[in-house]
Amino acid sequence: MNGPQDLGGQMGFGPIAPEPNEPYFHAEWEKRALGVTLCAGALGAWNIDESRHARESLHPAIYYSASYYEIWIRALEVLLKRHGFISDADLAAGKAVDSSVTPKGVLRAAEVPAVLAKGGPCDRPVSSGPLFKAGDLVKTTNFHPVGHTRLPRYVRGRLGRVETVQGSFVFPDTNAHHLGENPQWVYTVVFDAAEIWGEGADPTLTVSVDAWESYLERA
């Protein structure tokens, strides 16, 4: 979706302001927010693509004014409600009022090290070979889906060159909506800055994205 998350090339957000010796957390609640979010993911009701889509579906005015952990928590509330774990009445009361659906799993403290060390690989085999190879010229699709996608606006409808065939991976555009993993080949596609930004583009700059096969056509 053309949501607030799609930031490449946007202007007006001000300086980057890196913080010297930045701490990992700026408040105690950020620690709990990280942990609650990861533990809730272990309930097994949604995947990483659905959680990303919940974040980018926040209202732009909220998305742009919230810290990233606040974005996580707001999206997490949406996911927990959508999947029947919590209710508005629970949130209003600040304690458990309604019952919950049964989760697929609950992450216990003793399991955390192994779960974090394992992660969630999302490479999947596909039955056919890649359509493109390194060096091929490709054009990215120009589309504006209302659902989740990982092709940023700034590289839609652009000519690029396949640099690397990276393997086959879960397709987020369907997986986010529980329409199946539908794995596809993923390619690193490189664009000259002038192709993206036109007049005045930095002549020394190239930008790459990692693009699923259905985002690409032969140029």
Next chain:
Amino acid sequence: MSSDHDHDNELDPMAARVRALETILTQKGLIDPAAIDVIVDTYETKVGPRNGAKVVAKAWSDPSFADWLRRDATAAIASLGFTGRQGEHMRAVFNTPDTHNLVVCTLCSCYPWSVLGLPPVWYKAPPYRSRAVIDPRGVLEEFGLTLPAETKIRVWDSTAELRYLVVPMRPLGSEGLSEEALADLVTRDSMIGTGLAREPA
């Protein structure tokens, strides 16, 4: 530790909001608060940019490891014990005298946790995410890094599940240093591309 041990400002709306959510989920048996403690401890004390610095120092010291890292970064990095969440599919990109690499996620905050830990606030925020792909030189200036005008810049937008680790160039004057001493020269920012490795003192 659990929420009755910390000292948040009770008026902070986000502190109250997160505490309420944790309370509800705990009361329903959906989360184990002790698991949150372990997660936080992991990313405060175990998984951070020291991991990535060890990878880079080994690549500088051992050409065969550098070659492995170039061909199969996930396996090469796993051989040092660094695996897992947000590092499942790693790629290492090497700076050269001609080309400087910079990593961003314009669409969210994708970052190689297994080697760099949790991302800094600026990496997740709109100013960096919006500008890195259109004005990387301006971005680097804000980090105090001015590249020669002829240096090529390659920006990697992490739009899929591949996670990128920049291998900065080995600094001048670091000949003969041990891997451990070399790792001390490798900053977090140098592995994102917003900095260079430090020169030895």
